[in-house]
Amino acid sequence: MNREKDLANYALAFFAAASFLLLVFPSTPSLHSVRLLFSYSLYPVLQGARLDYRLRNVPDNVLRLVRADQENLRLKAELAEAELEAGRAGRLEAENERLASMLALSRDARWRGTWARVISKSPRDWFGTVFIDKGTDHGVRLHATVLALSGGRPVLAGRVFEVYPSFSKVMLVTSELSSVICRLRSSGHEGMLEGRGSRRLRLGYLQEKAEPRPGDELVTSVGGLLFPPGILVATVSGTASRDASMNLFAAEAEPAVEPDSLQEIYVVNMDFPAEIRRYSEENL
Amino acid sequence: MTALKDLFFFLLICSGHWWLHWSFPMGGLAPNLLFASAFASAVTGGPVRGIALPFFFGLYADLLGSGAAGSWALIYTLIGYAVQVMKRHFDLGSPFSQAAAALVLSLLSLFAYQSAYLAVSGISPLPLKVLVLEPLITALTVPPVFLLACRFSRRPRR
Numbered sequence: 001m002n003r004e005k006d007l008a009n010y011a012l013a014f015f016a017a018a019s020f021l022l023l024v025f026p027s028t029p030s031l032h033s034v035r036l037l038f039s040y041s042l043y044p045v046l047q048g049a050r051l052d053y054r055l056r057n058v059p060d061n062v063l064r065l066v067r068a069d070q071e072n073l074r075l076k077a078e079l080a081e082a083e084l085e086a087g088r089a090g091r092l093e094a095e096n097e098r099l100a101s102m103l104a105l106s107r108d109a110r111w112r113g114t115w116a117r118v119i120s121k122s123p124r125d126w127f128g129t130v131f132i133d134k135g136t137d138h139g140v141r142l143h144a145t146v147l148a149l150s151g152g153r154p155v156l157a158g159r160v161f162e163v164y165p166s167f168s169k170v171m172l173v174t175s176e177l178s179s180v181i182c183r184l185r186s187s188g189h190e191g192m193l194e195g196r197g198s199r200r201l202r203l204g205y206l207q208e209k210a211e212p213r214p215g216d217e218l219v220t221s222v223g224g225l226l227f228p229p230g231i232l233v234a235t236v237s238g239t240a241s242r243d244a245s246m247n248l249f250a251a252e253a254e255p256a257v258e259p260d261s262l263q264e265i266y267v268v269n270m271d272f273p274a275e276i277r278r279y280s281e282e283n284l
Numbered sequence: 285m286t287a288l289k290d291l292f293f294f295l296l297i298c299s300g301h302w303w304l305h306w307s308f309p310m311g312g313l314a315p316n317l318l319f320a321s322a323f324a325s326a327v328t329g330g331p332v333r334g335i336a337l338p339f340f341f342g343l344y345a346d347l348l349g350s351g352a353a354g355s356w357a358l359i360y361t362l363i364g365y366a367v368q369v370m371k372r373h374f375d376l377g378s379p380f381s382q383a384a385a386a387l388v389l390s391l392l393s394l395f396a397y398q399s400a401y402l403a404v405s406g407i408s409p410l411p412l413k414v415l416v417l418e419p420l421i422t423a424l425t426v427p428p429v430f431l432l433a434c435r436f437s438r439r440p441r442r
Contacts, residue, residue, distance in 0.1 A: 008331035008368045015339040015361040022346075022354025031346060031353040 098264065101152055113147075113268040114138055119167065127174040127197050127259050134267060135164045145227045145268040146170050148257045155256035156180065156233040157265050159226055170265065173233060173255050174201065180226075182218040182233050184210060190221050193234055193253060201234050206249040212236045218253060228270060232256045290337065293436040297321040297429075298344050305348075313417055315425040318345050319393065322360045323386050323426055324433035326367035327376045338364030351409060355400065359393045379427035386426040390419035 116134035134140050140163055148157035158178060161171035171178055178195035182203065189210035191203045206212065216236040220227040238252035301317035322338035329337060342360030346353045366389060367376070376382055394415050401409045 004331045008335065008365060011332045011335040012361065012365040015335055015364075016358060018339065019342070019354045019358035019361055022343075022357060023352055027353045034347060 095263075098149070101149060113144075113266050114140065116140070116168075116265055116267055118262050118265065125175075127172060127195070127199070128177070129161060129172065129175060130170050130259075130262060132168050132170055132265060132267070133166070135166045135168050137165050139269055140168050140267050141269060143226055145231075145270060147231065147266040147268060148262055148264075150232075150256050150258060153232060153256075154266070156220060156227060156231045157257045157262065160267065168267075172259055172262075173257060174199065174259050180233055181221040181224040183221040183229075184212055184236075185217040185219050186213070187211065187216075190223065191218075193218060199254065199259075200237075201253040201255055202250055203234070203236065203253045204243065204248065204250045206240060206251065208247075208249060210240070210249065212240050212249075212251045214238060228268065289436045290333065293321075293325075293433065294337065294340060294344075297341070301344075302348070313414065313421060316390070316418060316422040317425065317429065318342075319360070319363075319390055319422050320386065320426045320429040321433065322363055323367060323382070323389065324430040325437075326364040327371055327382070327430065328433045328437035331368055334368050335361055335364040338367075351397075351401070355397065359396055362396075363389050363393055379430075382426045382430055383423040387419050387423040390422050391415075394419065 114134055116132040116138075118130045119133045120131040122129070132140075132146075140160055142160055142163050144160040146157045146159055147154045149155070156173055158170050158172040158175070160168050162169040173180060173193070173195055174197065175195045176197040180193045181190060182193045183190045187210055189207055189212075191206040191210065191212075194202045194204060196202055203212065203218065214236055217232055218234045218236065220229050220231045220233055222229040234253040234255050236251050237254045240249040240251040242248075243250045297317055301321075304317060305314045318341045322341040325337035325341070326334040328334075338360040339357050342357035343354075345356035345360070349356065367385070370376065370385060374381060374385070376385055394410060398408060398410050398415065401407060
């Protein structure tokens with residue numbers, strides 16, 4: 001008798017605990033879902049007129065549930081497709097705006113050239129070089145000036161470094177190999193802007209009188225052989241400090257071009273005299 | 285084998301209860317076969333089966349109802365335990381004593397459910413008609429359900 005009592009007590013404790021757990025945890029929605037599923041599947045059994053008709057309709061209802069599930073999956077896939085399409089449309093719209101502003105530039109451009117798309121970038125040389133989809137077949141020449149748009153203004157992106165028939169390699173101003181003779185727009189002093197393989201540039205060979213201040217714009221110099229003068233290259237971002245090895249000053253600068261978001265560029269075909277072109281191709 | 289018989293009994297009662305409530309409600313009321321079966325299982329079953337089966341009948345009642353999951357399961361478990369205690373002191377073998385005990389326990393269970401809901405959420409889930417009439421109808425169905433439960437139980441009918 002005592003054993004039965006004990007068993008009853010244990011059973012009570014166990015099942016009461018199970019009930020409490022059901023009450024405490026959010027199991028009600030799951031239970032109601034099960035009920036709805038069974039109710040939906042077995043509804044014809046209770047509502048139909050004849051037994052065979054009722055039983056026949058049970059699989060139909062289950063089939064309808066399966067079909068509804070399939071339709072749900074299909075609609076989800078369509079929704080995902082539509083979202084992709086919407087994203088693509090957004091990108092096209094942004095590109096359209098960008099190209100429209102570029103078209104305005106090419107109409108106003110003082111230089112003759114060709115638009116090209118950036119087709120490849122190497123993560124190992126992120127700030128160094130990019131490939132574009134135009135080459136000698138499109139009139140691109142070695143060391144041609146490459147411009148990009150930044151805030152609606154043409155800025156110097158770099159120069160053509162290697163040329164192939166249908167594509168070219170462009171060396172960016174941020175490349176460690178790049179150096180551009182620049183002029184401070186404010187004071188007119190010149191210096192050498194060198195890439196450092198990062199988002200920072202170094203403006204060297206500055207005279208003490210130059211006094212570059214943060215925010216001063218650096219444009220291509222008349223004395224530079226490769227680039228047309230007056231193109232914005234960078235902005236001074238730090239105060240000048242004395243170069244340790246020489247009696248000259250240097251300052252940090254930020255490139256005007258955004259290497260991360262470079263997508264379309266303009267390759268300028270400059271008609272240098274043949275001697276100068278030959279000289280530049282031999283010496284650079 | 286006993287477990288299979290219990291499962292069959294459980295499914296039979298569940299189907300019967302559902303069918304009865306869908307097809308033959310009398311003025312919105314139908315005998316609560318689940319309660320009658322829980323009671324009969326507790327009387328005929330041992331200490332574990334006599335509490336386990338009521339728990340599962342309660343769980344099924346939760347499945348059918350719109351209340352919180354586990355509420356009827358808990359009440360039916362307590363009923364199962366109460367019957368375990370009662371049957372040591374009372375003879376629950378006769379139809380009259382079964383009906384009387386079922387009437388009292390049914391009323392208590394409905395009041396417990398009603399009180400718990402009123403205390404927790406301030407709403408009354410059961411109308412007065414159900415509170416007053418359902419225990420009576422259910423008590424009348426207990427003796428036949430008890431006979432059915434005896435057929436599925438290992439224990440001989442007392």
